[in-house]
Amino acid sequence: MRTALLSLFILCSAGAAQxxxxxxxxIHAADFGPVRGMVFGDADSFDxxxxxxxxxxxxxxxxxxxxxxxNLPPGRYAVALYQDRNGNDRLDxxxxxxxxxxxGFSNDASAPLGxxxxxxxxxxxxxxxxHHAITITLR
Numbered sequence: 001m002r003t004a005l006l007s008l009f010i011l012c013s014a015g016a017a018q019x020x021x022x023x024x025x026x027i028h029a030a031d032f033g034p035v036r037g038m039v040f041g042d043a044d045s046f047d048x049x050x051x052x053x054x055x056x057x058x059x060x061x062x063x064x065x066x067x068x069x070x071n072l073p074p075g076r077y078a079v080a081l082y083q084d085r086n087g088n089d090r091l092d093x094x095x096x097x098x099x100x101x102x103x104g105f106s107n108d109a110s111a112p113l114g115x116x117x118x119x120x121x122x123x124x125x126x127x128x129x130x131h132h133a134i135t136i137t138l139r
Contacts, residue, residue, distance in 0.1 A: 018074075018127065018128075018130065019070075019071040019072060019073050020071075020072055020074070020125045020130055020131055020132050021068060021069065021070050021071070021072070021130065021131050021132070022039070022068070022069045022077075022125065022131075022132050022133070022134070023067070023068050023069075023131065023132070023133040023134075024037070024065075024066070024067040024068075024069070024135075024136060025065070025133070025134070025135045025136070026064065026065040026066075026067070026081065026136050026137075027064055027135060027137050027138065028063060028102070028137055029060035029064065029083055029102070029138055030085060031060055031061070031063065033059075033083050033084050033086065033101075034057045034058060034059050034083070034084055034087075035056075035058055035060060035067075035081055035084075035138070036055075036056070036057045036081060036083075036084050036089070037055070037056050037067070037079055037080060037081030037082070038054070038055050038079070038080055038081070039052055039053050039054040039072070039078075039079050040052050040053065040077065040079075040080070040118070041053045041075055041076070041077055042076075042118070043118035043119070046078045046117075046121070047117070047118065049080060053072065054069045054072070056069065057084075060083075072125055072132075074124075074126060074127040076118075076122045076123070077106070077122065077123060078105065078109075079105060079121065079134070079136060080103075080104075080105055080115070080121070081104050082099070082101055082102060082103040083101055083138055085101050085102075086101075091103060097114075102138035103138065103139065104136040104137055104138045104139060105120075105121040105136065106121045106123055106134055106136060107121050107122070107123060107134075108137050109121040110139075
């Protein structure tokens with residue numbers, strides 16, 4: 001009986017994983033046009049740019065944008081963002097598909113012929129973390 005109670009106590013105290021706050025710092029932003037971004041929790045949603053776990057839109061101050069997102073559960077995430085300089089709610093591109101507005105990804109990931117894949121941009125929020133911070137450079 002005593003062993004069973006001890007086992008139950010250990011299982012209950014393990015509990016659910018703690019959520020963490022994420023702070024994103026974006027550098028090289030212009031002082032006009034919001035930086036819009038999405039946080040993705042898996043490769044499929046990252047590749048399609050659909051079903052983000054969080055979205056944000058924040059204006060810069062002195063070329064820097066700081067965004068705080070609360071209560072992200074432990075796991076792998078990737079961020080995609082751009083600065084919407086003309087305010088049309090989308091990343092503008094040339095007829096060849098090249099971005100005409102600044103953009104960035106977590107890990108400052110890049111790929112020569114298009115956006116990086118999830119693994120290149122992914123970062124981990126560990127179960128023991130209460131706060132995680134990353135910096136993204138707009139290009």
